[in-house]
Amino acid sequence: GAVVSQHPSRVICKSGTSVKIECRSLDFQATTMFWYRQFPKQSLMLMATSNEGSKATYEQGVEKDKFLINHASLTLSTLTVTSAHPEDSSFYICSARRQNSNQPQHFGDGTRLSIL
Amino acid sequence: AQKITQTQPGMFVQEKEAVTLDCTYDTSDQSYGLFWYKQPSSGEMIFLIYQGSYDEQNATEGRYSLNFQKARKSANLVISASQLGDSAMYFCAMSLRGANSKLTFGKGITLSVRP
Numbered sequence: 001g002a003v004v005s006q007h008p009s010r011v012i013c014k015s016g017t018s019v020k021i022e023c024r025s026l027d028f029q030a031t032t033m034f035w036y037r038q039f040p041k042q043s044l045m046l047m048a049t050s051n052e053g054s055k056a057t058y059e060q061g062v063e064k065d066k067f068l069i070n071h072a073s074l075t076l077s078t079l080t081v082t083s084a085h086p087e088d089s090s091f092y093i094c095s096a097r098r099q100n101s102n103q104p105q106h107f108g109d110g111t112r113l114s115i116l
Numbered sequence: 117a118q119k120i121t122q123t124q125p126g127m128f129v130q131e132k133e134a135v136t137l138d139c140t141y142d143t144s145d146q147s148y149g150l151f152w153y154k155q156p157s158s159g160e161m162i163f164l165i166y167q168g169s170y171d172e173q174n175a176t177e178g179r180y181s182l183n184f185q186k187a188r189k190s191a192n193l194v195i196s197a198s199q200l201g202d203s204a205m206y207f208c209a210m211s212l213r214g215a216n217s218k219l220t221f222g223k224g225i226t227l228s229v230r231p
Contacts (some may be wrong), residue, residue, distance in 0.1 A: 034218055043207065043223045044161075086215055091159060095219070105219060106210075107161035 003027060006108025014116055015086060016103035021079045023050075023094035029074035034105065035067075038091040047092075050077040053071050074099075076084045084115045119179050120142045120208050121221035129198045130230050136183070137193040138141045139208030147213040150191040152182065155205040155224070164206075167191055170211075195227075 005024045013019060023033055030051045036044040049057040049070050058070035060077075066088075068080040081088055093110040097103060119142040129135040141150065152164040167175045167182045175182040181193040191210075195202055205224045211217040 032190050043221045044219075046218055046220075049218055093159070093161065095161070104149075105164045106163065107153075110159045110161075112159070 003106045004094065005107045006094055008111060009109060010112045010114075012114045012116065016083055017115075019081045019084055019113060021081075021092055021094075021113075023077045023079070023096070023108050025075045025106075027095045028096075028097060028098045030077075031099050032070060033077040033078050033094055033096045035069065035077070036093045036095070038093060038110075040091075044093065047079075047103060050079075052077075063064065081113065084113070087116045089113055089115045118145075118148070118210050118212070118220045120210055120220055120222035122208055124225050126226040126228065129195075129202075130229060131200060132197055134194060134196045134229045135198055135227065136207050137195070137208075137227065139191045139193065139222060141189050141191060141208070141210050143210065145212050145214070149211050149213065150182070150184070151209045151211070151219065152180070152191075153207045153209060154202075155207060157204070161207075163197050164186050165193065198229045198230060200229050203227060 019095050033050040035047045037047050038044045047062045050069045051070040052071045058064045071077040095105040095107045097105045121140045148169045150167045154162040165175050165177045165180045165182050167184045174184050179196045181194045207224045208222040209219045211219050
């Protein structure tokens with residue numbers, strides 16, 4: 001079964017709305033989670049690394065004030081797309097790996113965000 | 117910085133036949149991991165197989181095997197006995213050692229299995 005849960009799976013909303021996406025590790029603790037963005041028929045691009053109890057680390061070119069990340073517990077990270085616009089429409093997917101483990105990252109099922 | 121290269125165009129394979137998906141990588145680090153993920157049209161990322169840079173034997177997981185050639189910096193995925201459900205995007209990825217190391221993905225390869 002799924003070890004990483006991501007909600008919602010799909011969001012359609014008006015321009016200017018802020019959208020929160022949750023990523024939960026279901027049966028393990030994850031001090032670090034990762035947020036990716038994927039445009040149609042393209043690869044996954046890392047947006048930021050979410051660190052429990054501290055600030056997220058953003059990749060170059062990603063606006064930290066636009067994409068707010070909160071990692072308040074060892075099992076939950078949230079990504080908030082603030083004042084979303086049509087160009088923010090994309091597939092957002094999170095991943096997590098068991099703490100102190102070399103096991104592969106497990107991914108959530110992703111969130112399809114459509115901004116009208 | 118790490119780089120993953122997947123240059124094959126869309127791949128086609130007949131059901132029940134084997135197919136190889138190519139992946140080359142570049143890194144100056146000696147300790148790293150290589151991964152293959154499958155992404156069906158529904159979008160979820162499914163982990164297939166992992167190869168550590170110090171692993172001497174090629175990784176195998178059921179119908180999946182990884183042809184690891186360290187000197188050539190290649191990590192090709194071999195799928196044996198293809199099934200219709202194997203039709204999907206396949207991504208090669210790598211990370212440096214460490215539990216919190218991020219993944220770097222290739223651009224992916226589309227595989228279509230013909231009945």
